[in-house]
Amino acid sequence: MLENFWFNVKIGIDHILDINGYDHVLFLMVLAVPYVFKDWKRVLVLVSIFTIGHSISLILGAYDVVTVNGKLVEFLIPITILIAAIYNVFTAGKKDRGNKIGLLFFTTLFFGLIHGLGFAREFNMISDNSLVFLLEFALGIEIAQVIIVFVVLFLGFLCQTIFRFSRRDWVMVLSAIVIGLVIPMVIQSDLLN
Structure with missing residues (x-):
């Protein structure tokens, strides 16, 4: 039982830390870059909200409650990264970032929903889509995100x-580097080709 738990958690960790799927890492970079260590609680809450968002859409997608065009999802994921990075560029150094916490949390949740649809597409290829497996997988994702x-x-x-x-x-x-990495992802999207 515990062996299966750790195996499923490791699948989630490996999924995020996979060098070929670095889009998730890019989003986390632009989510965290405006903050410093003393803001760790806020960053942890943002990451957890992102996890809640993609866990909801992962579960809904895995149980076929929601289906979305895969090409659209693969286009929207880099768009979310691009929006977050551009937001950072335009708000870098401004003092009023903390005043819009509700909007930031809502946007992070919404972007998490979009990223979770990408997970759900891959998840449908796995035979075990039990709720326990999904939650253990999500825990692995959360651990990797915190890292x-x-x-x-x-x-x-x-x-x-x-x-x-x-x-x-x-x-x-850092936001400019991410923008430079994500623009080709948007351009090469199957939705645009």
């Missing part, structure tokens, strides 16, 4: 303390 966010916060700490990047510059540079 990625911790790495982004740690790199931000290093760049801002050792290399003396301003917080604004760190957000702008």
Whole structure:
């Protein structure tokens, strides 16, 4: 029983940390980059809201409650990353980011729903789509996301303390890199070709 639990959790972790599926990592990077270690609670809440969103759509998709065109989902996932990265570029260094928490949480949940539809497409290829497996898989995803966010916060700490990047510059540079990586994903989408 415990062996199956860890196996299923590991599937979720491996799914996120797979180098070929780096779109999820890019989204987490732009989600976390505006924050520093002292904001860890807010970042953890955002990541958890994202997990709730994609877990809901994963479960609905796995049980065929919701079906969406796969090409549309594969187009929308990089669009969510692009929107988040552009938002960071335009709000980097602004002091009022905390005032729009409700909108940020809602947007993160909505983007999680979209990303979860991508998981659901892949999940339908797995024979075991029991609710327990889905939840264990989601736990693995959450663990991997926390690891990625911790790495982004740690790199931000290093760049801002050792290399003396301003917080604004760190957000702008990392967000610009993500934009550069995600634009080809949007252009090469099957929906556009």
